[in-house]
Amino acid sequence: MPRVTPAGARLMLDHVLGDPSVPAAAVDKLLAALPFPSDPTPRLLRAVLLRRLAADPVSESSLDTLQLLASLPAPASPIAAAHIAVAAFIAASASDFDAAARALFARPDGRARLAVDEGGSPALASDEVIATVDQFEAAVGNSFSQTVLRGLWGDRSATEERVRELLAAEWAAIGPSLLVAAAERIVGDGAVEKWRAADEATRAKFCILAGEENTREVLGKLEEPTSSANPISTPAVEKAIDALKTSCADLHSVVEDPLPAAKAVADEVLAARLEKGVSLNAEEVRGQPTTCGTAGPSAPNYKDKGPSTGKPHNLMDWNPTARTFQWEESPGPESSESSLRRPHLPSPRRAPVSPLPPLENKNRRRRTRKWCLLEEETLIQGVEQYGSGNWKDILNNNPDVFIGRTPVDLKDKWRNMIKPIM
DNA sequence: TATTGGGCTAACT
């Protein structure tokens, strides 16, 4: 089994230890199995301290723990109360009150005093706390005061209660783990921008992490027009946008075509996938991107319920017009218009369009997205593996490839691919 | 619910 990397251990511990519902026994096993990170997250540190405190709420060492907790960023509010309660209990319950009180509260080096006085932790200091520290200091050698303080602070269960209150507040405020925060960035608020900025490979990872349902939702939002982006839509604006598009097209005609590079990347990914033993190989794919070495005499059985009757079984016969394109770029300026009013080059169909969009009440049609080479090849393999018609199986087994596609999309694409040449 | 076939339309020649 591959070893857990320090970074992986850090993420796991941050996630698991920070979950108060995970029992101490499980935490102990995890800590024994994983290396403790050299740069633990504040959440992990907090979780470790809270668990240590829960196991040993009232003692000299819990005083250490409380002081460490106070040094972490954004401590919960009851920490000062818990800290002074523990310190006071230790002194009040000591057989030698004077010695204990001196060690804890006397100027200048009393341990609790150092923690709450000027220069100590602001999280542990308050007027009330300072007053208590002063009372204990003043009680050294004063048996009456000692009796009073023992009565006030000598109750272990009350002290423990203060610590439990602190624990509850700290756990409630511990916040999400790094993993949860990362997941939130992928599927929660702001996910759309994250996905929009991601390249294809990163999106494939997001897809796996987010799950099918979330992926579909985010991709849906991604392609959704943002109505506020271009609230003004006039003929003049549309003309200007058309002009921009034209100049972009002109620019593309003189700069290097990015398609070959994108295709090379796609081919590499495909070749890696095919190393599992499928008969296609990288050379074949590179040499003839729209054909498939698995076709021919041993062509897959497109039988079953598939639309195979009278259709070519040799993949060399693929409809040559079923062309392959690069992935579309992330939605550009176009996506900011309503798809119904999206500006584009003049089309005969658009000429008679009424000023009142007839489809206003219908669901918006998804933006057309060309199929990339990887999708086509994966579809072919999927049909070989699962059979034509099992579109959902094919889709579910290639979620990192068919991003934003539905089973019906796969069916339609296959229909196009096996369509006879007209 | 998943799949299918017919039909529609944006995008392109």
Added chain:
DNA sequence: AGTTAGCCCAATA
């Protein structure tokens, strides 16, 4: 104007 890939819808199993 014609063609096609991609998408939608309603029927069906």
